[in-house]
Amino acid sequence: MKHHKDIFDLFRDNQHKLNERPSPEAWRRLERRLDNHRVRHRSAFQQPFGMVAAIVVLAVLVSILAFMLDRSSSRLLAVNGQPIPVENLIQSDVDVEALKVVEFTKQYQEEIAYPIREGSQGRKLIPTATKTKAQLSAKGDLLLQLDWLNGTWQEGNGAKKSVEQWKRVGKNKLEGKGLLLQGEQVLFEENLSIQSVGKDIILKTYTNTDKKATVYNLSQLGYQWVLFENLEVDFPQQIIIQFDGKETLSTLYQNPQLLNMSRYQLEYMQQRNQLVRQRALRQLKKVPSKGE
Amino acid sequence: MTEKELIDGCRREDRMAQQLLYEKYSPVLFGICRRYVKHHEDAEDVLIDGFFKIFSNIKQYKGSGSFEGWMKRIVVNEALMFLRRRHNFNLTVEINDQLDLHSAAKIEDELAAQDILALLSTLPTGYRTVFNLYVVEGFKHREIAEILDISINTSKSQLILAKKRLQELLKKSRYPGVG
Numbered sequence: 301m302k303h304h305k306d307i308f309d310l311f312r313d314n315q316h317k318l319n320e321r322p323s324p325e326a327w328r329r330l331e332r333r334l335d336n337h338r339v340r341h342r343s344a345f346q347q348p349f350g351m352v353a354a355i356v357v358l359a360v361l362v363s364i365l366a367f368m369l370d371r372s373s374s375r376l377l378a379v380n381g382q383p384i385p386v387e388n389l390i391q392s393d394v395d396v397e398a399l400k401v402v403e404f405t406k407q408y409q410e411e412i413a414y415p416i417r418e419g420s421q422g423r424k425l426i427p428t429a430t431k432t433k434a435q436l437s438a439k440g441d442l443l444l445q446l447d448w449l450n451g452t453w454q455e456g457n458g459a460k461k462s463v464e465q466w467k468r469v470g471k472n473k474l475e476g477k478g479l480l481l482q483g484e485q486v487l488f489e490e491n492l493s494i495q496s497v498g499k500d501i502i503l504k505t506y507t508n509t510d511k512k513a514t515v516y517n518l519s520q521l522g523y524q525w526v527l528f529e530n531l532e533v534d535f536p537q538q539i540i541i542q543f544d545g546k547e548t549l550s551t552l553y554q555n556p557q558l559l560n561m562s563r564y565q566l567e568y569m570q571q572r573n574q575l576v577r578q579r580a581l582r583q584l585k586k587v588p589s590k591g592e
Numbered sequence: 593m594t595e596k597e598l599i600d601g602c603r604r605e606d607r608m609a610q611q612l613l614y615e616k617y618s619p620v621l622f623g624i625c626r627r628y629v630k631h632h633e634d635a636e637d638v639l640i641d642g643f644f645k646i647f648s649n650i651k652q653y654k655g656s657g658s659f660e661g662w663m664k665r666i667v668v669n670e671a672l673m674f675l676r677r678r679h680n681f682n683l684t685v686e687i688n689d690q691l692d693l694h695s696a697a698k699i700e701d702e703l704a705a706q707d708i709l710a711l712l713s714t715l716p717t718g719y720r721t722v723f724n725l726y727v728v729e730g731f732k733h734r735e736i737a738e739i740l741d742i743s744i745n746t747s748k749s750q751l752i753l754a755k756k757r758l759q760e761l762l763k764k765s766r767y768p769g770v771g
Contacts, residue, residue, distance in 0.1 A: 308755075314708055315623070315708065315728055317708060318626045318709065319622070320623065326618070327614055329640055331607070334610065338605065523615055544619065
């Protein structure tokens, strides 16, 4: 008997599948916007504050002038031999507020003069989530950073099935294989490896028909995502591999710029799971290993 | 880092906290953008606008309701603003697009992500927006009418037409169990 499902439920139950990590460029654009906002926010704040500072300076000048006049009149009083009346000092709210303004002005001027405080000696800057390849190779923690890749990933239960397998071989190398299967028949096979070569961390891909491997350099590494780039090839110039932290491994093949694609390039993309406007996306689910 | 610590960090405009929050919630919020906005690049623009608004207004979040829900509402609003700039919701459009679903062999109660996108992208903006607001966000027709500045009847008819059209497309694409 066929299960009769309402179309609304069908969409409600499956809409989470649209969850996808945006491109790394999206965060960079957002960050630039946040930086600009911060600068604008500061300069907008600076304008009224400049007026307050000018008033304070004027008040100080007037006070100095008044003090000097007072001193000269005191001298005259002393010459005249008249007693100087004792002044009663009363705490005034106005004075307290004025002091606060002066203090705040001072702090603000210091902040402008020294926008980045160095902190105490021995303190280190903490790296952000994204690391450069230089940091990575220096630390030699490439494989640890990419451990989430290990395992077998696949998608499709019907006639066609995409499979990707990754395993660590040796200290500085991960080996992988991507397959598109129709039953037992292999429609497409791709050999992959991620390894340290000198100072670089590279991704190598080649199929059985390729004369030589295509090499991509690691460009960025974030929390459970990595971006490899080779801007010399036609397509794809960027390969982004990302793990959603649960069960899905997504690999996005794209160019930073849109291009007119040849038939060969289109076929290359269609051999992946999904074709979304000049991007090819392969989404695979983790196959539990025997130990899990 | 707990959600509260993340929120506190974002209130202090701590960039690390902002990035962690972005890393954590961008997939689900991007999913919303993709449901409302047809093109991938436009969806990413809406996401950036949404996150910018989240970070700029995070001090207004009082902590009484779900934080994720609060962010989702901002992103949905941002998507609607984007659509309003480009579309008049009072105009209806006939559908002529052909649909070629990728995974015809899927089981009946499952839709692949690309199929959802393919189906939604065949709907005119008005139908798709009403469908999203009613089916996924759970708004009533009265609320949708207010949000989109259309009549309640327009909202109802667009939903019926969207449903009918999707049913036809799903049947043609061998999802016969869909009612």
